[in-house]
Each structure stands twice: as C-alpha cells, then as structure tokens.
Amino acid sequence: MTTLELILLGTGSPIHQPHRFGNSQIIRGGDASILVDAGWGATVRMYQCGVPPQGIDAVFVTHLHSDHTTDFADLLVMRWVGGVTKPLRVYGPEGTASMIAGYRQALEADTRFRFAHHGEQLAPVGTECDVTEISAGVDPVEVATVGDITVKAFEVDHRPVMPAFGFRLERGGRSITISGDTNACPGLLNGAQGADIMVADSMNKAMMSMLEENIRRSGNELQAGLLADAHSYHNDVKDAADIAQKAGVKHLVLSHVMPAIVEEQTPQFTEGLDAIFTGKISVGHDLARYGIE
Ligand SMILES: [Zn+2]
Ligand SMILES: [Zn+2]
Numbered sequence: 001m002t003t004l005e006l007i008l009l010g011t012g013s014p015i016h017q018p019h020r021f022g023n024s025q026i027i028r029g030g031d032a033s034i035l036v037d038a039g040w041g042a043t044v045r046m047y048q049c050g051v052p053p054q055g056i057d058a059v060f061v062t063h064l065h066s067d068h069t070t071d072f073a074d075l076l077v078m079r080w081v082g083g084v085t086k087p088l089r090v091y092g093p094e095g096t097a098s099m100i101a102g103y104r105q106a107l108e109a110d111t112r113f114r115f116a117h118h119g120e121q122l123a124p125v126g127t128e129c130d131v132t133e134i135s136a137g138v139d140p141v142e143v144a145t146v147g148d149i150t151v152k153a154f155e156v157d158h159r160p161v162m163p164a165f166g167f168r169l170e171r172g173g174r175s176i177t178i179s180g181d182t183n184a185c186p187g188l189l190n191g192a193q194g195a196d197i198m199v200a201d202s203m204n205k206a207m208m209s210m211l212e213e214n215i216r217r218s219g220n221e222l223q224a225g226l227l228a229d230a231h232s233y234h235n236d237v238k239d240a241a242d243i244a245q246k247a248g249v250k251h252l253v254l255s256h257v258m259p260a261i262v263e264e265q266t267p268q269f270t271e272g273l274d275a276i277f278t279g280k281i282s283v284g285h286d287l288a289r290y291g292i293e
Helices: 042-049 072-081 096-106 108-121 186-191 205-217 221-233 237-247 263-269
Strands: 004-010 024-029 032-036 058-060 088-092 129-133 141-146 149-155 165-171 174-178 197-203 251-258 280-283 289-292
Touching: 004 042, 004 174, 004 197, 004 251, 024 042, 024 165, 024 174, 032 149, 032 165, 042 072, 058 141, 058 149, 072 088, 072 096, 088 096, 088 141, 096 108, 096 129, 149 186, 165 186, 186 237, 197 237, 205 221, 205 263, 237 251
Parallel strands: 032 058, 058 088, 088 129, 174 197, 197 251, 251 280
Antiparallel strands: 004 024, 004 289, 024 032, 141 149, 149 165, 165 174
16 A cells, blocks of 8 residues: 655756656645645646646645746646635745735636636636745744645755745655755755655756856857856755765655756766665656655
8 A cells, every 4th residue: 555655747947848847746645635836837747647636635835936836827727627616725935825816816817707608617716725824944843734644844945045945744654855946954854854755856066067068158148157056056966865865765756857857868867876875766757656655
C-alpha cells in the first residue's frame, strides 16, 4: 500500500520550455490530494497525470514568483466547471490573498458569462477560494491537515523573496519535503530531517554559466544577465546533495531543474553528487511519479 505518492507536474523555471513546465507537484495519500505550487501548465499536466483540478483538496504556495503561481486562473475555472461545490483551500505566504483576489478579478467577466449561459447547472461557488496566509520560522510548524496528511511549513532563503516557504507533508510516519526555491539554509535542513523524499530546487551553476555564455554570444545580453542573477537565490545541485546528506534524506529528487536539461544531459547535471549524498538520487521530469510504501 502506498502511504504517500509524489507526482511532479512541472520541473522547470520561469523561462518557458516545452519539456519542463512551471513548478508544481501533487502529493497524494489516503483520500487526500494536495497541490504544491501552480506554475504555468500545471492544469494541463493534471489532466495528463489523471488527477484533474476538481480532485485537488488544497493548494500550498511556496512563494509568489510567477513560475509557481500563474496557472491559478486555469485551475480555478477548471475545478469549477469540473463540478466542485466548495471553495478551494489555499495556503501561502503574505500576499497570497491579494494574488488570488487578482486572479478572481481577472476572471470576473468569464464567471458572469458562464453563470448567465449555464445557470443553475454550475455551482454558485464559482472561482471562490478559502485563503489562509501562513507564517513559519526555521523550525517546521504545522499549518494544516488535509485528510490525514499533516502539512508543516518552514522558512527558506530565497531573498529578496520574503517570505518564502518549504513544506513537509507527513502521513503514517512517512514524509515528503518540498524545498521551495531556496539556497541551502537552516529551515530546509530542519524541514528535511529524515524525509523519505526531498524535492529540491536544483541549479547546476557550472552548466548555467556555459548556457549564459552562449546566450550572451548570440547577442541576448539581457537574458544572459537575468539568468546570471538567478544563481544567487537557488541551490546548486551540490548544496542540495549536501543538505540531503546532513538531513538523512532517503531519496533526493532534483526539480526546478536549471538549466532545463534533456535526459541525455543527466550524467553531466548530477556529476559528483554521489560522492556527497549516499542515498538515492533522481532527476525529476514532468509527470514522474514516486511512491512511498
Ligand atoms: Zn521558481
Ligand atoms: Zn522563486
């Protein structure tokens, strides 16, 4: 029996790539299905993996960067027309309520048109959400239970993005930690203690530097500069492996993969990591699934 299941929906970053969508993942256990982040393309991936938007019980948002949030509009409409009758539970940092209000406002005419056309076939709930803004420090703190999954939050270091959180989801003595976007930091070390799986923000900084050089040579100085800035607030893959080792993680799943490698580049992306981390390492890809017994 599977105690917890992880499904990666999107394993990419803000720059759109056809093979790695915006950051998003589903964690399932018992009757509960939880979405952590809703980056671009998450709703499409939900249909592809067989867990449609109306099957999601709650959403947890790590931070308010666009690559973790811009699919909320499609998510809210598709769960509504998918037949839900209750507001969507959403948990996230300060600013989440205002962000959700903004997406709902953008959909106001659409919602009105659909009510006018379909009438009572559609539930009155529309795109309504029940938003809780959370706070957490470097020690994981329980912020919600969804079904029999306990969700804990911890603060991570994604400065200047503040607050930014990681989440630890626990059920039946098993646990999955989602790092959120972060550098190696005390919050992540605490939040990942003994986790069966840690999904980690992962940038191979040497490969990124080569990519930036190629972009610069092609004449796109701006994009090369923006990518170079991103080094300062993401884990290098080696930092992710080091934290996983120190925290006693069993299985490290590299996600938020930068640069957006294809499968043949996996050996280069993970080179040297097995000397740092002695557990199992996977480079995540969109729609990958991992079960914990
Ligand atoms: Zn991100
Ligand atoms: Zn971010």
